[in-house]
Amino acid sequence: xxxxxxxxxxxxxxxxxxxxxxxxxxxxxxxxxxxxxxxxxxxxxxxxxxxxxxxxxxxxxxxxxxxxxxxxxxxxxxxxxxxxxxxxxxxxxxxxxxxxxxxxxxxxxxxxxxxxxxxxxxxxxxxxxxxxxxxxxxxxxxxxxxxxxxxxxxxxxxxxxxxxxxxxxxxxxxxxxxxxxxxxxxxxxxxxxxxxxxxxxxxxxxxxxxxxxxxxxxxxxxxxxxxxxxxxxxxxxxxxxxxxxxxx
Amino acid sequence: xxxxxxxxxxxxxxxxxxxxxxxxxxxxxxxxxxxxxxxxxxxxxxxxxxxxxxxxxxxxxxxxxxxxxxxxxxxxxxxxxxxxxxxxxxxxxxxxxxxxxxxxxxxxxxxxxxxxxxxxxxxxxxxxxxxxxxxxxxxxxxxxxxxxxxxxxxxxxxxxxxxxxxxxxxxxxxxxxxxxxxxxxxxxxxxxxxxxxxxxxxxxxxxxxxxxxxxxxxxxxxxxxxxxxxxxxxxxxxxxxxxxxxxxxxxxxxxxxxxxxxxxxxxxxxxxxxxxxxxxxxxxxxxxxxxxxxxxxxxxxxxxxxxxxxxxxxxxxxxxxxxxxxxxxxxxxxxxxxxxxxxxxxxxxxxxxxxxxxxxxxxxxxxxxxxxxxxxxxxxxxxxxxxxxxxxxxxxxxxxxxxxxxxxxxxxxxxxxxxxxxxxxxxxxxxxxxxxxxxxxxxxxxxxxxxxxxxxxxxxxxxxxxxxxxxxxxxxxxxxxxxxxxxxxxxxxxxxxxxxxxx
Numbered sequence: 001x002x003x004x005x006x007x008x009x010x011x012x013x014x015x016x017x018x019x020x021x022x023x024x025x026x027x028x029x030x031x032x033x034x035x036x037x038x039x040x041x042x043x044x045x046x047x048x049x050x051x052x053x054x055x056x057x058x059x060x061x062x063x064x065x066x067x068x069x070x071x072x073x074x075x076x077x078x079x080x081x082x083x084x085x086x087x088x089x090x091x092x093x094x095x096x097x098x099x100x101x102x103x104x105x106x107x108x109x110x111x112x113x114x115x116x117x118x119x120x121x122x123x124x125x126x127x128x129x130x131x132x133x134x135x136x137x138x139x140x141x142x143x144x145x146x147x148x149x150x151x152x153x154x155x156x157x158x159x160x161x162x163x164x165x166x167x168x169x170x171x172x173x174x175x176x177x178x179x180x181x182x183x184x185x186x187x188x189x190x191x192x193x194x195x196x197x198x199x200x201x202x203x204x205x206x207x208x209x210x211x212x213x214x215x216x217x218x219x220x221x222x223x224x225x226x227x228x229x230x231x232x233x234x235x236x237x238x239x240x241x242x243x244x245x246x247x248x
Numbered sequence: 249x250x251x252x253x254x255x256x257x258x259x260x261x262x263x264x265x266x267x268x269x270x271x272x273x274x275x276x277x278x279x280x281x282x283x284x285x286x287x288x289x290x291x292x293x294x295x296x297x298x299x300x301x302x303x304x305x306x307x308x309x310x311x312x313x314x315x316x317x318x319x320x321x322x323x324x325x326x327x328x329x330x331x332x333x334x335x336x337x338x339x340x341x342x343x344x345x346x347x348x349x350x351x352x353x354x355x356x357x358x359x360x361x362x363x364x365x366x367x368x369x370x371x372x373x374x375x376x377x378x379x380x381x382x383x384x385x386x387x388x389x390x391x392x393x394x395x396x397x398x399x400x401x402x403x404x405x406x407x408x409x410x411x412x413x414x415x416x417x418x419x420x421x422x423x424x425x426x427x428x429x430x431x432x433x434x435x436x437x438x439x440x441x442x443x444x445x446x447x448x449x450x451x452x453x454x455x456x457x458x459x460x461x462x463x464x465x466x467x468x469x470x471x472x473x474x475x476x477x478x479x480x481x482x483x484x485x486x487x488x489x490x491x492x493x494x495x496x497x498x499x500x501x502x503x504x505x506x507x508x509x510x511x512x513x514x515x516x517x518x519x520x521x522x523x524x525x526x527x528x529x530x531x532x533x534x535x536x537x538x539x540x541x542x543x544x545x546x547x548x549x550x551x552x553x554x555x556x557x558x559x560x561x562x563x564x565x566x567x568x569x570x571x572x573x574x575x576x577x578x579x580x581x582x583x584x585x586x587x588x589x590x591x592x593x594x595x596x597x598x599x600x601x602x603x604x605x606x607x608x609x610x611x612x613x614x615x616x617x618x619x620x621x622x623x624x625x626x627x628x629x630x631x632x633x634x635x636x637x638x639x640x641x642x643x644x645x646x647x648x649x650x651x652x653x654x655x656x657x658x659x660x661x662x663x664x665x666x667x668x669x670x671x672x673x674x675x676x677x678x679x680x681x682x683x684x685x686x687x688x689x690x691x692x693x694x695x696x697x698x699x700x701x702x703x704x705x706x707x708x709x710x711x712x713x714x715x716x717x718x719x720x721x722x723x724x725x726x727x728x729x730x731x732x733x734x735x736x737x738x739x740x741x742x743x744x745x746x747x748x749x750x751x
Binding site: 013014017021040041044045047060061064065066067079080083084086099102103105118121122124125126129145146148149173175176238239240241242243244245246247248 | 333336337340342343344345346472473474477478479482503505506514515518519520522523524526528532533542545546549550551552553593595596667670671
């Protein structure tokens with residue numbers, strides 16, 4: 001167990017990532033990044049089992065292509081944390097921007113508060129790789145658009161009895177995976193190819209381990225969260241565009 | 249049945265006097281045209297796509313395939329195709345799609361440009377005798393070199409150079425994904441480019457393990473679907489290409505039908521077997537030129553700045569301004585795909601009507617980058633309808649650093665351009681994932697064909713350069729003075745920045 005502290009103040013992201021890679025290569029099990037202020041690409045393409053704590057606000061594409069590490073952000077994150085991420089865990093003690101978990105392929109992204117537009121867009125799964133995005137607060141339009149696999153859980157914990165979800169183009173073009181939203185969902189929000197129904201007890205067992213892990217990260221009571229009514233959004237078909245074309 | 253049957257597209261006849269009943273046509277036709285019945289070969293012409301696999305395999309030249317022996321009544325406006333498409337859409341209400349490239353009847357600008365040769369006043373060069381420098385480096389070039397002169401002849405270069413791709417010939421093979429084409433087809437091309445010292449693209453289908461031995465000659469693609477993309481994939485490629493658009497279908501995404509997502513394709517693309525592989529129209533993390541820069545930089549950062557990053561766009565109206573933006577995004581090369589670019593499947597209305605010809609796009613981009621003083625920031629790779637070495641030479645004279653070929657490489661492996669790639673029945677084993685059909689393509693033999701083609705074109709390029717008195721590809725690039733326009737109008741000559749013949 002070796003802990004490495006890196007002072008990131010005023011540092012460009014390339015030398016910062018170099019220091020991170022070097023620390024990982026030298027066998028660090030934990031890295032603490034001090035005074036992060038908008039550096040993009042932290043942990044981009046990083047592999048290994050290291051745990052990185054970001055003190056401050058990282059820039060866009062946090063943990064992009066990352067395979068294995070855990071990143072804990074003590075603050076907000078910018079757009080697309082977990083972009084095309086492969087394995088590992090990102091925990092954000094705050095909110096994050098648009099395209100959070102964009103095209104994510106595996107691992108988990110937990111956001112305590114809100115995310116922007118296009119969250120979890122085009123997430124996909126394969127064999128044992130199943131990406132999971134859990135959001136404690138709210139999400140804007142195009143959540144889970146083109147989703148091809150994985151799991152999105154939207155908790156809306158700021159509302160004790162959540163209002164019907166009312167952001168447009170929810171799961172439009174979804175052809176794999178599932179979205180669980182705490183509380184009801186306005187029917188008009190559903191995009192092409194998406195179907196919604198109330199989640200069953202069996203459905204909830206799918207999200208339970210992730211909600212528990214999420215609650216543990218942020219000191220919440222998972223049983224209380226899971227006692228709410230959830231709506232499950234899933235694809236009507238794995239081939240939404242199969243009948244769109246005719247051949248010359 | 250209001251519309252009823254239409255005239256046959258192709259009529260197959262068997263000359264029974266010639267036929268020796270070997271049955272090869274029956275075995276080879278994957279479209280079920282032939283059957284052996286009552287000691288004779290019988291045909292169902294309706295199924296024929298004119299892929300000519302049967303012709304190629306018939307030992308007795310006993311097969312004849314005629315195109316539309318009974319055609320529609322001739323009409324210059326309401327052509328057979330126009331009518332046929334209306335029938336299909338009237339019956340189905342669907343988007344009309346097809347394989348291969350643009351079928352529109354547009355004049356080909358390359359065919360209205362002629363090359364120069366030396367006579368008397370400057371001598372031509374014989375490539376048999378003189379060295380011809382065809383080596384091409386793709387990537388950023390420094391604006392200036394900072395050199396320190398030491399004692400004696402000692403020279404030290406202080407400028408930090410960024411990684412470039414070293415090509416022994418300016419001809420590469422463009423991106424055709426595993427899924428769209430077979431692993432054997434990819435393998436054959438990979439072997440060819442490895443031997444030649446050139447490169448090929450993976451397309452957006454991941455990199456199959458079988459291609460790892462050739463990874464140093466492969467450019468990995470990252471497109472809007474992000475299929476098969478992980479850090480291992482990025483690190484294996486010699487370069488990384490971001491695909492924004494494609495000449496055959498600018499502005500729209502891709503869609504690999506579930507039928508083509510077999511176990512192996514599913515593994516390489518990292519998606520479940522049998523599911524559609526849908527690439528959205530835009531990259532959803534790129535909504536602006538600033539976002540593109542973000543993706544370029546993220547790829548460089550993920551690969552520790554060891555890989556050149558290319559950006560591929562379809563040639564569209566404002567291609568020059570877009571390319572200038574790309575040049576400032578940190579990308580090392582811009583790939584421009586003209587409107588004659590091929591595809592496994594595209595909506596016909598896009599394939600035939602959206603985008604601009606590659607010739608005009610190269611000229612416009614090269615001019616714009618030179619005007620802005622940033623031509624050194626990016627290399628230009630041109631693609632989309634490069635048919636022979638003259639097209640390669642003209643593309644380079646117009647300003648390209650290198651070209652991608654696609655359809656030409658497939659034709660070198662037997663493809664007859666039947667345009668039926670989307671059916672997964674390619675009788676040549678190229679555009680199919682059916683194991684029995686794929687097995688027809690011998691990767692070693694096919695790789696020799698592809699290698700031969702690129703080698704022959706490279707020889708011709710050297711001959712053309714020598715005839716023009718040029719011994720280095722650097723002196724050919726953007727050398728528009730060695731081009732003349734033949735029967736091109738003044739506005740087109742202006743865009744191409746070339747003179748008319750006789751001037």
